[in-house]
Amino acid sequence: MHAWPASEVPALPGKGRDLRIHDTATGGRVTLAPGPVARIYVCGITPYDATHLGHAATYNAFDLVQRVWLDTKRQVHYVQNVTDIDDPLLERAGATGQDWTELAERETALFREDMTALRMLPPRQFIGAVESIPRIIPLVERLRDAGAAYELEGDIYFSVEADPHFGEVSGLDAEAMRLLSAERGGDPDRPGKKNPLDPMLWMAARDGEPRWDGASLGPGRPGWHIECVAIALQYLGMGFDVQGGGSDLAFPHHEMGASHAQALTGDYPFAKTYVHAGMVALNGEKMSKSKGNLVFVSALRRDGVDPAAIRLTLLARHYRADWEYTDAVLEEATARLGRWRAAVSRPDGPGADALVEEIRAALANDLDTPAALAAVDRWAATQHSSGGTDEGAPGLVSRAVDALLGVAL
Template identity: 85%
Template sequence: MHAWPASEVPALPGQGRDLRIHDTATGGSVPLDPGPVARIYVCGITPYDATHIGHAATYNAFDLVQRVWLDTKRQVHYVQNVTDVDDPLLERAHRDGIDWVALAEQQTALFREDMTALRMLPPQQYIGAVEAIPGIVPLVERLRDAGAAYELEGDIYFSVESDADFGKVSGLDAAAMRLLSAERGGDPDRPGKKNPLDPMLWMAAREGEPSWDGGSLGRGRPGWHIECVAIALDHLGMGFDVQGGGSDLVFPHHEMGASHAQVLTGEFPMAKAYVHAGMVALDGEKMSKSKGNLVFVSKLRRDGVDPAAIRLALLAHHYRSDWEWTDQVLQDAVARLGRWRAAVSRPDGPPAEALVEEIREALADDLDAPAALAAVDRWVARQDAEGGSDIGAPGVVSRAVDALLGVAL
């Protein structure tokens, strides 16, 4: 599966800052010190109802991570999946009377278009669950043969008790885990499971549903968590720098994925930092597919909204915060974009070197994009009030905003 084209990232003078970021597993800020190649895995979409603002906010956060690393002159190895077969996708295809493969392809193509418009840097590997099946099957067999998985009526389940470190990503107790498992695709009440929290690794073929040859597992399709584990281990290996996604993935997805990988490899942890973006609400409720209260990037673009304004609307909120999308949020972003473009269109302005360092410092401090925007606002206000005589300053500001914030002025 192919990703989307990369926009050019301008090189800036000076040296970028190393990133400190909030790690869900430890509950605190941790310094990230990757080697020459920083490794990041971000969980991708299940391709229906793409791309809503909640998606965009999540991928914007991890785009900033990449931009901070690139500014330190590191390379970035970024991997993202597409869950192009799963119950919600099949249910939506059945509801709408469309072939599930066609729905997945259509929505993945739309996602690519939106990511391109928003100037999100693409992954080096963009892997669908279906194409990953040949690599998933051997992992499930290994877990089963090691006694870390078991069969129940043809389905294969992972035993969470096989991982001594299970629970260290989310820090939740068993009761909270059970509630979230029921809400987020698990089946804690299924009779016969060794532990209610045990997640499915391989679902035996169901009548009327797609299935693949699973070797000794029989025909079926993979569970959600093992999909990402197989892709991440294949392309990044253990101990990569950042595992990313929305905060709704902390449990069960990232918790279960970490346990799968740790049992398979005997190493801990799967990722050095687990980083999660907040949720976006609309009309007082979390924006979600199940509620249908979605604002789509493609719809905003069709209505003539500049993608740079959409990106500024996302950047106005700290990535870990939960916030609400409103017309005012977008209006403020459109107005800010207009002010910034007017300021950098002038032939000269106030010196900008200090501004570049302010943006760097803000982003290095747990991706504080609102502080970075405020710094640019101050430079623009000086430009409006005083002007300046530095003929290179507007260009420096334009390149810095593009390189570090992904906003083309």
């Protein structure tokens, strides 16, 4: 599976700052200090519908992480998956009478178009669950053979008790985990499980559903969490720098994935830092495909909305905040984009070296994009009110906003 084309990231004078970011596992901020190559894994879409603003907000957050790292003169090894076989995809295909593979391919293609328009930096590896099945099967077999997994009516379950660190990613108690497991694709009430929280690694073939030869596991298809583990271990290895996704992935997805990997390898941790983006709401409820209250990036683009304005809409809220989308929010972003473009269109302006450092400092402080945008607003306001004489300033501002915030002026 291929990703999307990369937009050029302008080079800036000087060097950026190391990123301090909120780590879900510790509940506090940590300073990310990767080696020369920073490693990040971000969980991707289940492609049964187009990219909505909740998706875009999540990928925007981790695009910023990459941009901060690039500004520190590091390379970035970014991996993202596509869950192109899962219950929601099959259910949508069945409800609409579509072939599930065609549905997945179409929506993945649309996702690529949206990411390109929003200037999201692409992953080095963009890997589907289906193409990962040959990697997944041996991992499930290893877990089973090591006693970390067991069979129940043909299905293979992971035993959460096989990992002494289980629970450390989300920090939730057993009852909270059980409730979220039931809500987010688990089956805590299934009779015969050793622990209600045990997640499925391999689902035995069901009538009318796609299946693969699982070798000693029998025909079937993979569970959700083991997919990301197989991909991350293949391309990044243990102890990579950041595991990212929306806040609804902290449990069960990231919790279970960490335990799978730690039980498989005997090493700890799976990821050094767990970073989660907030949820976007519409009409008082979290944007959700199941609820249908979605604002699609592709629909906004078809309506003529500048992708840079969509990106500024996302940047105006802190990445960890839950917030609600309204037409007024987009109008504010469109107006801001107009002010910024008018400001950099002049032949000279107020000196911008200090502004670049303000943006860097804001982003290094847990990706504080509202502070970064406010700094650019102040420079633009000065430009519009009194101007300046620095001929290089407008170009520097334009390059900095592009390089650090991903907004093309």
